[in-house]
Amino acid sequence: MKNIFCRGILCLVIVVYGYTSAQNKPLKKGNTVPESFYTKRFEAVNTPQNSISFSKDRNKLILIDFWATWCSSCLANFPKMEALQQQFADRISIVAVTDQNRPVLEKFFSSANGKRYAKMPSVTGDQFLHQLFPHKGVPYIAWIKDGKVINTTDAEQVTETTISEILGNQQSSLQTVVQIDKTRPLMLSESYDAEKNTELSAYSFFSKGRIRSLDYGTWFHRDKGKTYGRQFTNLSLMEIYSALGDELFELRGEHFSAKRIINRIRKPEDIDFKTTVPGAETDSKLYSIDFIVPKTQADSLYGRMLSFINDNTAYSASLERRMTKCLVLKRISDTDKMGSKGGVFRDNFFGQPSELSNAPLEYLISALNANSDLTSLPVIDETSYKGKVDLRFSKINDFPGFQKELAGYGLALEESERSLLMLIIRDKQP
Helix, strand or coil, rough: CEEEEEEEEEEEEEEEECCCCHHHCCCCCCECCCCCCHCCCCCEEECCCCEECCCCCCEEEEEECCCCCCCCHHHHHHHHHHHHHHHHHHHHHEEEECCCHHHHHHHHCCCCCCCHHCCCCECCCCCCCHHHHCEEECCCCEECCCCCEEECCCCCHHHHHHHHHCCCCCCCCCCCCCCCCCCCCCCCHHHHHHHHCCCCCEEEEEEECCCCCCEEEEEEEEEEEEEEEEEEEEEEEEHHHHHHHHHHHHHHCCCCCCEEEEEECCCCCHHHCCCCCHHHHHHHHCEEEECCCHHHHHHHHHHHHHHHHHHHEEEEEEEEEEEEEEEEEEEECCCCCCCCCCCCCCCCCCCEEEEEEEECHHHHHHHHHCCCCCCCEEEEECCCCCCEEEEECCCCCCCHHHHHHCCCEEEEEEEEEEEEEEEEEEEEEC
């Protein structure tokens, strides 16, 4: 079974393998690799022999680069790996490894995108190395030297500096990454799972600063369709606030968007920035949270989680109603000019041309609130229209042009003020 989640510089993949022999037990930092690591031939693509082995690499630094064709972060990493291989020549051996089979790889490397990476040799259909180095996300790197595992890391740490440190027998700056199982409460000792006379009823974890052994994203703790816990890892605080806002607005029967956020903190860039650009400054501002409530109190999860964040940061976020300038969608004709003629549902508002077919009118509202290209103001619906609509626009980034096309459907956006539910974020008072 395989589940995939991509974000930033790591793609999460949960894979379950059967172990074929005791010799292939998982290895940790400091362990000696089995002799079969060097003697086994591995099926490979993009190589003249269609197979490779590590038999001639015993005296080299070997880097196993686990990857997959669906992992954009892995592909973006390939040029760097090729450059490092050329720079250090016969002192290192960098080998890409995937569990995907040969037909999948051959199809990929013959595609328009794959041709850019077709010079990269890769082990294919692997289970052996995946058993030695089990992992939950890719890219994932195993470092091997003098027959021993000297580290396991993320791909970001593979640099000229770190390779030179290892080759020069210097103090290594590498940070070991042993990927954490996100299906469990974060950092809870695995020995707890062996306890038979207790049941975890509530749990909270909060940290600031990137945790390399976790991917970027979110996870739900659920039982019988009921969410009683939520986990966020390596995200900005604004991303977390937005996710909670979406849930809390829905509980109140409201639609949330970024336009419903008022960020009043003195340094907004401390909580709102691009997390897809790695760096020491960005890493220091990432948060990881795991929050679990008793299953009987699942309905209180998100409100309590917001309070938990308020208690443990320098900020305070709350939901408040405020008189807010907005755009109100209204009908300007008694004749129904937008009713759907039926057919296939289509939501392509941001396409060329922009189109909604056999779709609820709320899709238009959601699209207008999704970004600020047309307007920075929140958009609300006061048409009371319940049917499905067929809408087509050519000028969704030009407000006067869009208004003109709306009028053709008997609709108009009027600027006004309404009492709107808003998520307001403030600095705490010293």
